[in-house]
Amino acid sequence: MYRSKVLSLFLVALVLLVASCSGKIEKKPGNALIGYVDPFIGTGFHGHTFPGPVMPHGMVQPGPDTRLNGWDASSGYHYSDSTIYGFSQTHLSGTGIGDMGDLLLLPFTGEEDDKPIALFDKKDEHAEVGYYKVRFKNFDVEAELTAGMRVAYHRYMFSGKETKRVLLDVGHILQRTWGHSNMANEFEIIDRQTIRGLKYSKGWAQDHRVYFYLRFSSPFILNEVNINGDDVDASAESYQGKNVHAYLQFEELKTDEALEIKIGISAVDMEGAENNLKSEMPNWDFKALKERNQKAWEKELERIKVFTGDKDKKTTFYTALYHSLIAPMIYQDADGRYRGMDLQIHQAKEGHTNNTVYSLWDTFRALHPLMTIINEKKSVDWVNNLLVKYQEGDFLPKWPLCANYTGTMVAYPAVANIADALSKELPGINKQLALEASVNSARYKPELIANVTHIGKRELMPLYNKFVDAGTYIPADSIAKSVSYGLEMAYYDWCIAQIAKLTGDEELYHEFDKRGQYYRFYFDKETGFMRGKNADGTWVTPFHPRYSSHDESEYVEGNAWQWTWFVPHDLNGFVDLFPDKAHFIQKLDSLFTTSSEVLGEDASDDITGLIGQYAHGNEPSHHIAYFYTYLGQAWKTQELVDKILHEFYPPTPEGIIGNEDCGQMSAWYILNAMGFYQLTPGDPTYVISRPLFNKVEIALENDKVFTIQVENNSKANKYVQHASLNGTPLPELLFGHKDIKKGGLLKIIMGDKPKFNN
Incomplete structure (x- = not known):
């Protein structure tokens, strides 16, 4: 994430061999999984x-x-x-x-x-x-x-x-x-x-x-x-x-x-x-x-075993898994004492571990969903730790570092982690406390924060909340980054609605579900972009969708091309803003073909890993390719995922196309290399993408194994022809978290030509 001057756009291209053979990784000296980790990657x-x-x-x-x-x-x-x-x-x-x-x-x-x-x-x-x-x-x-x-x-x-x-x-x-x-x-x-x-x-x-x-x-x-x-x-x-x-x-x-x-x-x-x-x-x-x-x-590393004879792919995969398991970091002494978000010394309750380095705006998208699959206990611990931080500091942090509120990034992303864990029925989370923490964090005002005296100035959001609470948009001529905040807050409010539904609070569910629709305020039907709107209702002009600035635009670490697509929670409603689905797809196609040139003297360094204006080097783009599968054009998802996996993740020091962001870039790779991705944390549905390996085994904490088996897999055969779960054909390339928890077999058959009806 973050920082300074114009970046000469960089694209890493490395041709990796795809092995057609498969062989189980045996546990023997010299062939341990740690041998495939290269700490110099990235x-x-x-x-x-x-x-x-x-x-x-x-x-x-x-x-x-x-x-x-x-x-x-x-x-x-x-x-x-x-x-x-x-x-x-x-x-x-x-x-x-x-x-x-x-x-x-x-x-x-x-x-x-x-x-x-x-x-x-x-x-x-x-x-x-x-x-x-x-x-x-x-x-x-x-x-x-x-x-x-x-x-x-x-x-x-x-x-x-x-x-x-x-x-x-x-x-x-x-x-x-x-x-x-x-x-x-x-x-x-x-x-x-x-x-x-x-x-x-x-x-x-x-x-x-x-x-x-x-x-x-x-x-x-x-x-x-x-x-x-x-x-x-x-x-x-x-x-x-x-x-x-x-x-x-x-x-x-x-x-x-x-x-x-x-x-x-x-x-x-x-x-x-x-x-x-x-x-x-x-x-x-x-x-x-x-x-x-x-x-x-x-x-x-043994939580996931991949079966392939391609050493480069194993190296990229297990290094990515290694990077995904560094943060959040334990921040607690051996005797259970720790410094809390109020900067006071606390004694951890039995079974609780305090952590730090939660890069939540980044990691709610792929890292934490990955961990709900491979380490359910740790996922629960992290949610509970965020709730403890709420109790210590009166609101959920968005980037806590060493007992400090850094105020970094946008809105209140912790609620996405909480909603995702609850939607997947992870046990041991206090739902009422989760709802309280989420609602209060979405509504908080400076005068309500009693315990915290060391908050980074960017952490406080009363001006943003003022407009959202009033049921309207955030005016661009009043507050910077209005579009990014408005879109993210709409998604986070949708997450709170899911928490309320799971808790049985119908009133809060309807309130926050309505707030989840506020992304519509920022959509300009004439241009087809999410744009900044002034207090008088006029659009900000001049408008340059490729302009990207840290300090002056309505967007955070990106431009209108990248941010227009941040509506992961309501794709059908988003499509309805266009004249029809065909116009939506045409606009989406143009994201990946429009010139990669970025306008603006202070263009974000995070605009890297470009395919047209899609920027894989930064998180707001990470979900976009999966829209195609939901829209009936899964082959486009598969083409894009194939390109990203092969070109943006080589096993070299340059092998991460943007900031690793505490495991997010690597977790995206892990999920997609296995063959699936979660479009919307808070909705426990996975999209089948483009698997790299002939076979993957995921060891679950309930002692079951979820296996992905791929037939006819090769560099040329990047298109999914058929998928079945435990022998039952999948009518769509979608399956649920419950399917993973049950264990069993996801079978995917690949081919060299798109299948146009999946």
Whole structure:
């Protein structure tokens, strides 16, 4: 998501071989599923992923920081770089705004330098699940990293006779040019092998606290401490300032002895960081933690097994699954304490886990629907966690980061997650609380928010709500982004209507179902686009449907071409706005054929992965291709999905065509590669698209297996000829979530020519 200047449109094209053979992935050494994960995929172009180790949904993500500022430094790493500032302990996966990058360490040799920088060659860098390694060119050091749930583990091997040193930079920050800054740094020498402290910073998360506890395998000498740019006496036991870094020297390391460092972190306090370290990694055993990490990932990846002999496809698929299981991240100490949305310390109730990094505007579309299939328990936990966040802060967050309301993106997308989980009858969710949280979040006003004092200004929506509550449109000459907000709020209100129906509240159902029709206010029948409308009822002019701007247009991260189609919940009503279905289809066809040129000097960087004006690199386009199947032209869906799967997801560093967005881009690939997609979260119906694999097995939590078996599958045979469920032909290329939960067999037969009556 997000940010700055005109982007030279980039299109990755890579021809991937489609294997016609199939063979079961056997569990044996050297053929584990983690072997198909390439953490470098997405670290190039604008994917914004990181290559460092992480546990599934882990709280710590140690890895190299190669870039500190700018949009392509959002994760702290870019594949094109050849310098390393050091290894920080936390990173975001695929976001369009940068943050984290907490507590940096850099091993180096020789004399002290003011913030030394390491150089490396790509041939000397390696990443796999649970493990990262690099050898520096300018220092005699090889560094290795692995990770637990709340603990980072570093291992540095120094060679040569030069002095062995480590930079400890408490004040390290990504994105200083975006206004990120430190509020306070501190560290305390506990003994010659132990340091603890705090990094307290302000960035995307306005109040971000990371407590840390470090243990070194060898004693250190504190050479130098720098506070706010000045060197200070290095003989004290503790140090405080806004920006603090220090240099440690290790004289007692023997030849061929590695320096090992264990780092526990906590958002609660230093005692929490220490307890996390001691609970999770009491011993010195880098190999054991790496193996624990990899076993955890193998278990997660086994939720889906694909059958094909094509290694490239396995690599893309399992790397996508890996990326889909990084966020949301656990944000809770081993003892159950956590920092809540009110910034107070809470004790988690039994069975509840607090999480952070919910990129909800992105992930409600594919990531969370995918998880309702492969990890029902986690899906329920996340919904319940969002409801707890509502109780702590009086409204549902739309992009919570480290106990902060960032206010990022549009409206109240959490209700889509809630509606989808309830529509799929996931057990263990309080429906009445879900309805209360959803309605209050749709109606909230600043004066109603009692508990929250740290809200990003974009989180508050009283002006938008004022017009929606009045039953009218959001005027473009009063509020920016009016069309995007209006369309999204209509869909979210439809989601609330579904929650009300499931809860048995007819009054609220009718109220929010009516609000779900407010998308109609923005449709201009003369142009066939969703447009901004002024308070006096006139359309905003001049109107350029290809114009895209972050700051001045009526659209968020897109233009009229992309946003016109955001009506996933009422396709029939949407079609009725046109003279007839043929005119609607003609307009939809033109989306994929109109020039890819984007107008506007401040065009969004997210307009990537273009097929005409369709932009797969950003989320508002992700559902559009499936309209064709509902309109009786399924072959067009299949052609588009085939093109996207093969051209926009190569197994290379450039293999994610836009920001990964915490798993959304990858989850889209996973679902479609298996052969189906959900058009509308909140409606538990799946559309059969264009499967890549001859066979897929999805292991369900009820111990059943849902199998997709595909016949006559090849690169040329991209059109669905016939589909059946447990031997019963499907009259339409649709099936339900209940069908998956029952287990069984979805059989799809492919051919090289469109079938015009499916």
